[in-house]
Amino acid sequence: MSLEEHREITAKKPRAPYTKPTDISDPNYFHKVVDCQWACPAHTPVPEYIRMIAQRQYTEAYMVNWESNVFPGILGRTCDRPCEPACRRGRIEEKPVAICRLKRVAADKRGDIEHLMPEIAPKNGKRVACIGGGPASLTVARDLAPLGYHVVVYDRDAAGGGMMRSQIPAFRLPESVLNEEVERILDFGIETRFNQEVTSLKKVLDEDFDAVFVGTGAPRGRDLNIAGREDVGDNFHIGIDWLMSVAFGHTSKIGKRVVVLGGGNTAMDCCRTAKRLGGADVKVIVRSAFDTMKASPWEIEDAQNEDIEILNNHVPQKFLTENGKLSAVVFEKVKPEVDENGRRKMVPTGEDPVVVPCDDVLCAIGQENHFPWIERDIGLEFGEWDMPVVDKDTFQSTNPKVFFGGDAAFGPENIIWAVAHGHQAAISIDSFCQEKDIRERPAPNVTLVSQKMGMHEWSYHNDISNDDRYLVPHADKNFTLKDIKMEVELGFDEQLAYDEAMRCLNCDVQTVFEDVKCIECDACVDICPVDCINFIENAPEDELRQNLRVPANDLEQSLYVSEILPTGRTMIKDEDVCLHCGLCAERCPTAAWDMQQFLYKEGQAKNQRVAG
Amino acid sequence: MSYIAKPKFHHPKLPRNDLGLTRRDYEGSMSTLCAGCGHDSVSAAIVEACFELNLPAHKVAKMSGIGCSSKTPTYFLSKSHGFNSVHGRMPSIATGANVANNELKYIGVSGDGDTASIGFGQFAHAVRRQVDMLYIVENNGTYGLTKGQFSATNDRESVGRKGQENAFECIDLAAMAIQLGASFVGRGFSGDKDQLVPMIKAAISHKGFAFIDVISPCVTFNNHVGSTKSFEFVRDNEHTVTATDYVPTKEEIKIEYETGTTIDVMLHDDSHVRLRKLDADYNPSDAAAAMQHIMRYQEQGEIATGLLYLNVNDTELKEKMNLVDAPLNALPFSQLRPGADALEKINNSLR
Ligand SMILES: Cc1cc2nc3c(=O)[nH]c(=O)nc-3n(C[C@H](O)[C@H](O)[C@H](O)COP(=O)(O)OP(=O)(O)OC[C@H]3O[C@@H](n4cnc5c(N)ncnc54)[C@H](O)[C@@H]3O)c2cc1C
Numbered sequence: 026m027s028l029e030e031h032r033e034i035t036a037k038k039p040r041a042p043y044t045k046p047t048d049i050s051d052p053n054y055f056h057k058v059v060d061c062q063w064a065c066p067a068h069t070p071v072p073e074y075i076r077m078i079a080q081r082q083y084t085e086a087y088m089v090n091w092e093s094n095v096f097p098g099i100l101g102r103t104c105d106r107p108c109e110p111a112c113r114r115g116r117i118e119e120k121p122v123a124i125c126r127l128k129r130v131a132a133d134k135r136g137d138i139e140h141l142m143p144e145i146a147p148k149n150g151k152r153v154a155c156i157g158g159g160p161a162s163l164t165v166a167r168d169l170a171p172l173g174y175h176v177v178v179y180d181r182d183a184a185g186g187g188m189m190r191s192q193i194p195a196f197r198l199p200e201s202v203l204n205e206e207v208e209r210i211l212d213f214g215i216e217t218r219f220n221q222e223v224t225s226l227k228k229v230l231d232e233d234f235d236a237v238f239v240g241t242g243a244p245r246g247r248d249l250n251i252a253g254r255e256d257v258g259d260n261f262h263i264g265i266d267w268l269m270s271v272a273f274g275h276t277s278k279i280g281k282r283v284v285v286l287g288g289g290n291t292a293m294d295c296c297r298t299a300k301r302l303g304g305a306d307v308k309v310i311v312r313s314a315f316d317t318m319k320a321s322p323w324e325i326e327d328a329q330n331e332d333i334e335i336l337n338n339h340v341p342q343k344f345l346t347e348n349g350k351l352s353a354v355v356f357e358k359v360k361p362e363v364d365e366n367g368r369r370k371m372v373p374t375g376e377d378p379v380v381v382p383c384d385d386v387l388c389a390i391g392q393e394n395h396f397p398w399i400e401r402d403i404g405l406e407f408g409e410w411d412m413p414v415v416d417k418d419t420f421q422s423t424n425p426k427v428f429f430g431g432d433a434a435f436g437p438e439n440i441i442w443a444v445a446h447g448h449q450a451a452i453s454i455d456s457f458c459q460e461k462d463i464r465e466r467p468a469p470n471v472t473l474v475s476q477k478m479g480m481h482e483w484s485y486h487n488d489i490s491n492d493d494r495y496l497v498p499h500a501d502k503n504f505t506l507k508d509i510k511m512e513v514e515l516g517f518d519e520q521l522a523y524d525e526a527m528r529c530l531n532c533d534v535q536t537v538f539e540d541v542k543c544i545e546c547d548a549c550v551d552i553c554p555v556d557c558i559n560f561i562e563n564a565p566e567d568e569l570r571q572n573l574r575v576p577a578n579d580l581e582q583s584l585y586v587s588e589i590l591p592t593g594r595t596m597i598k599d600e601d602v603c604l605h606c607g608l609c610a611e612r613c614p615t616a617a618w619d620m621q622q623f624l625y626k627e628g629q630a631k632n633q634r635v636a637g
Numbered sequence: 638m639s640y641i642a643k644p645k646f647h648h649p650k651l652p653r654n655d656l657g658l659t660r661r662d663y664e665g666s667m668s669t670l671c672a673g674c675g676h677d678s679v680s681a682a683i684v685e686a687c688f689e690l691n692l693p694a695h696k697v698a699k700m701s702g703i704g705c706s707s708k709t710p711t712y713f714l715s716k717s718h719g720f721n722s723v724h725g726r727m728p729s730i731a732t733g734a735n736v737a738n739n740e741l742k743y744i745g746v747s748g749d750g751d752t753a754s755i756g757f758g759q760f761a762h763a764v765r766r767q768v769d770m771l772y773i774v775e776n777n778g779t780y781g782l783t784k785g786q787f788s789a790t791n792d793r794e795s796v797g798r799k800g801q802e803n804a805f806e807c808i809d810l811a812a813m814a815i816q817l818g819a820s821f822v823g824r825g826f827s828g829d830k831d832q833l834v835p836m837i838k839a840a841i842s843h844k845g846f847a848f849i850d851v852i853s854p855c856v857t858f859n860n861h862v863g864s865t866k867s868f869e870f871v872r873d874n875e876h877t878v879t880a881t882d883y884v885p886t887k888e889e890i891k892i893e894y895e896t897g898t899t900i901d902v903m904l905h906d907d908s909h910v911r912l913r914k915l916d917a918d919y920n921p922s923d924a925a926a927a928m929q930h931i932m933r934y935q936e937q938g939e940i941a942t943g944l945l946y947l948n949v950n951d952t953e954l955k956e957k958m959n960l961v962d963a964p965l966n967a968l969p970f971s972q973l974r975p976g977a978d979a980l981e982k983i984n985n986s987l988r
């Protein structure tokens with residue numbers, strides 16, 4: 026049937042109201058199907074690099090990461106991995122693909138990349154200051170220096186890296202890995218002003234910078250002002266200050282009995298570090314219930330593996346001292362209860378207070394921003410919580426020359442968000458310096474390429490593995506607990522990496538439907554192992570979702586809707602649990618279905634410079 | 638045909654039937670038929686019907702002959718019994734099996750070549766003997782497996798892929814089955830599962846010979862312009878005379894139909910077939926009228942589909958022959974083989 030004939034037929038059968046056909050030329054449509062990439066703040070093309078790992082193209086896999094997230098070796102060990110809870114595999118079986126650990130494989134096994142680094146353009150005469158040398162600032166520097174900007178990075182510490190250096194313990198992130206990836210950026214001709222604390226933004230602005238990026242993080246740890254706090258003396262430590270002092274070699278011992286207050290990732294790093302510095306009895310004590318602890322599940326698991334006890338539902342009430350020295354912390358026991366409004370709150374159980382004797386307390390109950398060094402009369406507005414007013418898309422403050430990113434912008438997050446902010450801020454700074462509209466963002470680089478090689482042959486591996494998620498081997502704790510610098514995780518070896526990579530469903534290899542070719546034989550419906558495909562009458566979307574073979578109740582997941590077909594039905598594909606196995610395309614007698622790789626590269630500063 | 642196995646993962650929210658099984662548990666191994674072959678849709682309809690009927694797979698026997706269609710029992714109900722006979726001989730194997738053990742549900746799958754040519758004689762006698770089974774012909778008007786010769790069901794005016802004329806009159810297997818005394822006769826289309834699945838469910842529940850002629854396009858040899866067994870032709874020229882609903886026993890009958898347009902028939906297992914007459918003057922219990930109706934449509938170049946004829950009053954083969962109810966494998970050896978004395982008695986009675 027010709028296209029015209031087809032349209033004639035479909036035009037004859039209008040049904041209103043109905044759901045409009047999907048516009049697959051909108052890059053967001055297929056991008057959203059790649060759950061991991063969509064969830065990644067830096068939109069790393071995950072399945073693309075996982076396939077490369079399976080093919081032992083480690084260097085290429087590293088570079089795909091480096092382009093997007095700048096710190097593959099660091100992130101492959103420490104990323105908060107928002108991609109993993111989003112991973113489609115986690116919806117069809119228990120566990121997602123070990124995306125983060127595969128990233129590390131690329132970093133561990135890559136070859137030389139010197140020749141793959143961007144060329145540094147001749148200086149363009151513009152100067153950009155980055156205050157703070159953490160991942161946000163380093164990303165700005167990496168994106169701008171190759172374009173010819175003269176970038177100056179300030180940090181009060183002696184080296185770059187920010188909290189990746191001062192907070193994340195070396196047993197999770199070896200210094201050599203950190204140094205390698207930080208120095209790579211500094212080698213792009215960055216001027217460093219380390220060991221320099223910035224005490225006045227005005228002064229920086231007065232030096233002829235065309236733009237200033239503030240990436241100073243959220244450096245202040247929260248204190249706990251309960252009874253007895255003023256008497257505890259030297260045995261009470263603010264967690265992040267203590268971790269920094271350990272990282273920089275100023276602290277190398279702690280008491281035998283240690284109480285860590287707090288349930289986030291900082292608490293996990295504190296307790297594991299304490300365990301390595303002489304803490305024999307280390308307890309993490311948290312006011313919330315276990316299931317609402319803030320720390321990532323894998324960090325909790327690692328702490329527990331090191332015989333660290335976690336007490337939940339305990340609210341600290343007072344510190345006890347003996348002979349002018351901390352002797353114990355007293356807790357009230359609480360339990361979660363749901364009130365009339367369905368809200369969960371903690372109420373006292375009425376039991377006796379719990380007294381936990383201890384030698385040291387590490388307080389890890391949160392971090393805050395702190396900007397005493399930013400003058401309030403330089404046109405830079407501060408809003409709620411004494412935070413600077415920062416635009417969510419451009420990262421510009423109300424002083425047009427000053428941009429924020431990372432933890433300094435909207436409060437503490439993590440490395441990958443700092444990187445994502447850095448990319449966006451770099452785009453804005455570039456536009457600003459080139460006197461272009463900073464609201465105009467560079468378009469993503471998108472390609473959609475058929476993977477068909479033969480009748481039933483594809484240039485990707487569509488026969489996915491049924492295996493469960495593979496565990497990363499750990500070093501023997503008899504050794505790791507004795508050596509604070511010894512890395513605990515060993516990383517996947519080549520075989521494990523391959524086996525884990527084969528679990529990836531290749532969600533970027535899209536099912537593309539060409540309605541004019543469809544003869545409605547239903548072959549794809551019959552073969553689809555997960556009942557994605559439906560040929561039913563069109564209807565409003567909420568109705569459609571209920572009328573599918575398996576109702577599509579996850580509204581986050583899109584429906585792929587075709588034009589109305591000659592029999593009056595519409596093809597509706599629920600993207601939710603599609604395995605990207607390509608069987609629909611293999612079974613289709615007319616190639617109405619095709620498997621096409623959708624490669625999405627987020628726009629970066631370099632893209633707009635090339636174009637403009 | 639695909640080279641990969643169908644992934645074992647199924648939709649996490651896939652419905653389960655009374656046996657706790659999903660539709661996927663009723664599948665067979667990966668089909669080796671051409672992509673888009675109608676026969677695969679018929680397999681999927683059988684899977685769906687057995688799933689919805691809560692049939693335990695070990696209570697089903699799949700019978701077939703030779704042809705692409707006859708290969709399909711491998712592609713559904715992998716945990717059921719089965720026998721793949723020589724070309725056109727499925728009816729006699731099914732008859733024997735049925736007599737030996739009628740506790741199994743027999744699903745025979747054949748092709749138009751397997752049934753209307755080489756197996757025509759066998760087919761006729763299975764029908765008139767009322768073998769208790771569902772007999773499906775996946776009718777594509779061609780010998781698919783041997784590369785597309787005209788079959789005996791190819792319409793006179795239906796031309797070959799290269800425009801070859803068809804010299805011979807066609808056999809309408811549905812009309813033939815009614816004439817030969819089948820007690821359940823339907824016609825479906827592989828591209829219309831809404832119609833086919835309830836019909837298969839009713840046919841499996843029916844006691845006696847249930848025949849369904851399923852137009853099942855051969856995408857490789859008989860799906861061209863000029864063929865009357867192509868997807869497009871069938872869609873444009875199909876005429877549903879009765880719409881079938883299948884109501885299992887446990888479901889209460891809720892919907893009220895306009896009187897005169899609906900016939901409600903109780904099957905032997907207390908389930909119901911609900912026929913909505915789309916042709917008002919159609920009477921699916923009148924064999925002669927049904928045949929005439931089918932022929933009228935055929936004269937106009939149209940295809941009558943739906944449940945065409947139903948007779949729940951006839952008996953099936955074992956009853957007719959007064960054979961023992963229990964499966965032979967459940968009889969004690971003494972009954973199964975009465976011995977020399979009994980034989981002697983019989984011989985004496987004939988002397
Ligand atoms: C204990 C701990 C563990 C963590 N673990 C992880 C993890 O495993 N994975 C993860 O993704 N994230 C982790 N994080 C969070 C992560 O480290 C931060 O979100 C991230 O480093 C923020 O990056 P940034 O560039 O915004 O600032 P930062 O990394 O905080 O860097 C800011 C830098 O600015 C410097 N600075 C501040 N003020 C001034 C000034 N006035 N003058 C000069 N220099 C200044 C600071 O010294 C610092 O070096 C952890 C945080 C903590 C506290």
Ligand SMILES: Cc1ncc(C[n+]2csc(CCOP(=O)(O)OP(=O)(O)O)c2C)c(N)n1
Pocket residue numbers: 703704705706707724747748749750751752755775777779780781782783788
């Ligand atoms: C005794 C015998 N004669 C001939 C053949 C060759 N043969 C194999 S399949 C077939 C026709 C099958 O046609 P049909 O039953 O319509 O099945 P389809 O492939 O079309 O589904 C023939 C003639 C055979 N296998 N055995």
Ligand code: SF4
Pocket residue numbers: 059060061062071072111112113114121122124528529530531532533
């Ligand atoms: S299966 Fe692979 S491509 Fe799909 S979301 Fe998970 S990691 Fe990403």
Ligand code: SF4
Pocket residue numbers: 536552553554555556557558598602603604605606607608609610
């Ligand atoms: S690729 Fe096609 S057949 Fe495979 S799961 Fe997705 S829709 Fe179903």
Ligand code: SF4
Pocket residue numbers: 669670671673674675676705706777781782854855856857858
């Ligand atoms: S030859 Fe025809 S009948 Fe046989 S598998 Fe192919 S499409 Fe089906």
Ligand SMILES: [Mg+2]
Pocket residue numbers: 704706748749750775776777778779780781788
């Ligand atoms: Mg045939």
